[in-house]
Amino acid sequence: MTAEAARALPPSSVIGIVGGGQLGRMSAMAAARLGYRTHVLADEPDAPAAQVAGAVTIGAYDDPATLRRFAEAVDVVTFEFENVSADGLELLAALCPVRPAGAILRISQDRLAEKGFLAEAGIPLAPWHAVGTRAELDRAAAALGLPFVLKTTRLGYDGKGQRVVAAASALNPAFEALAPRPLVAEGYVDFACELSVMVARGLDGTIRAYDAVQNRHRHHILDLTLAPAPVTPEIAEAAVALAVRVAEALSLVGLLGVEMFVTRDGSLLVNEIAPRPHNSGHWTLDACPVSQFEMHVRAVAGLPLPPATRHSDAVMRNLVGPDDMALWPAIVATPGLLPHLYGKREARSGRKMGHVNRLFPKGGLPGSFGIEAALGPLARRQVEQDLDTGAESLPGDRTRT
Ligand code: AMP
Numbered sequence: 001m002t003a004e005a006a007r008a009l010p011p012s013s014v015i016g017i018v019g020g021g022q023l024g025r026m027s028a029m030a031a032a033r034l035g036y037r038t039h040v041l042a043d044e045p046d047a048p049a050a051q052v053a054g055a056v057t058i059g060a061y062d063d064p065a066t067l068r069r070f071a072e073a074v075d076v077v078t079f080e081f082e083n084v085s086a087d088g089l090e091l092l093a094a095l096c097p098v099r100p101a102g103a104i105l106r107i108s109q110d111r112l113a114e115k116g117f118l119a120e121a122g123i124p125l126a127p128w129h130a131v132g133t134r135a136e137l138d139r140a141a142a143a144l145g146l147p148f149v150l151k152t153t154r155l156g157y158d159g160k161g162q163r164v165v166a167a168a169s170a171l172n173p174a175f176e177a178l179a180p181r182p183l184v185a186e187g188y189v190d191f192a193c194e195l196s197v198m199v200a201r202g203l204d205g206t207i208r209a210y211d212a213v214q215n216r217h218r219h220h221i222l223d224l225t226l227a228p229a230p231v232t233p234e235i236a237e238a239a240v241a242l243a244v245r246v247a248e249a250l251s252l253v254g255l256l257g258v259e260m261f262v263t264r265d266g267s268l269l270v271n272e273i274a275p276r277p278h279n280s281g282h283w284t285l286d287a288c289p290v291s292q293f294e295m296h297v298r299a300v301a302g303l304p305l306p307p308a309t310r311h312s313d314a315v316m317r318n319l320v321g322p323d324d325m326a327l328w329p330a331i332v333a334t335p336g337l338l339p340h341l342y343g344k345r346e347a348r349s350g351r352k353m354g355h356v357n358r359l360f361p362k363g364g365l366p367g368s369f370g371i372e373a374a375l376g377p378l379a380r381r382q383v384e385q386d387l388d389t390g391a392e393s394l395p396g397d398r399t400r401t
Helices: 003-007 022-033 064-072 086-095 102-108 111-120 134-144 168-177 233-249 292-301 321-325 328-332 368-374 383-388
Strands: 014-018 037-042 055-058 076-079 128-131 148-152 162-165 183-187 193-201 207-209 213-218 221-227 254-262 268-274 312-320 337-341 352-361
Touching (some): 014 064, 022 037, 022 292, 037 064, 055 064, 064 086, 086 102, 102 111, 102 268, 111 183, 111 233, 111 268, 134 148, 134 168, 162 168, 193 233, 193 292, 207 233, 233 254, 233 268, 321 352, 328 337
Parallel strands (some): 014 076, 037 055
Antiparallel strands (some): 148 162, 193 254, 213 221, 221 312, 254 268, 312 352, 337 352
16 A cells, blocks of 8 residues: 555545535535545534535534534544634644645635735736725726726625726725725736636645636626636646646645636636635536546545546536526426535525536537527526626625635
8 A cells, every 4th residue: 555545534534524505515425425424514504514414513613612523523624615714724733634724725715815825826817906005005006007806805704895996986985895904906807708727636746637617607606617618728728737836836635726817818817716616616516527526525535536537518507596496397307407406495696506517528518509508497598698798797795606
């Protein structure tokens, strides 16, 4: 047995998952298939991941007693979201292996830390400036020109995440509306499209990257992922290479989603990273022998990472809120649609309830109209507007993808 194989968690070990959402749920299901048990730390008993885990601890993610109890019951800890306090991460790391490492979470949970790290690693980004004061905002505006984007640095603060500043008169209101400070001001990218790449890195340093995919948003929430991204092979390869560079720069052990913009001249800028399974990787559940969730579990458990092969082309459409759920009977009645539901009882507006994958023969991904037709009851009527512009206005809040 090699040293790496010796470090692999044996079957029946317990993988601790911090977070009760759908990413944890689908990770727990993949873990079960590999013979692992999962123990979920969630803040409510009926959370999507808690419904499928072998054991559940209910409590606050920053409560030391809860974290200690949880860490003592598991063999390794991973996350389905990034927002665990620095103290909480330290406490967990003192009790068991934490993968990905807390340092990576700290980078990804703060946009300024993330941009600083990526810039240092030579990863191309839109121009950006930290904005702590009103005077710094003026300096950022002068340097970036109008329009630019002003964002909070931390996820989901009170639903107030970002503003496009298109006129000097919008500087004050945007500054007042966003908190906490510092904020980050970013050049507005007039992108041709948005891509993402899921990349995994194992305990032994093996890197596996799935093909680059294109993401299209609707009402500021991920709506459609196209796998593979309909871009030139050069752009697709460059996107994968960029994601691999980020994973290596982080010395990642685990899974990472890297979101990027393709600019009008075909170059790539990284927008943000997420060291966990990602909504834009859900297509891998049906189009790949090894899904992003199995890859995540394998990396976290120290198992070998198989190639991130794709056997089919695919589209993934999110099921959001009551409108999409009203279509559920039609969705399950449509052959070819592969539905995944997250077990959420209440279909609130804007809430991700599940997703549907639709496979196509490899190389056979149709154009926008063909995709919509293949989605049957989920077809959007405004195909041209939704699909062919690609770009949407900026969200008023940050929705985790
Ligand atoms: P984020 O929360 O940073 O992922 O941003 C959410 C969405 O807003 C992205 O997927 C883009 O569609 C858009 N966006 C974010 N930053 C910029 C930017 N600097 N320029 C143009 N669009 C942006």
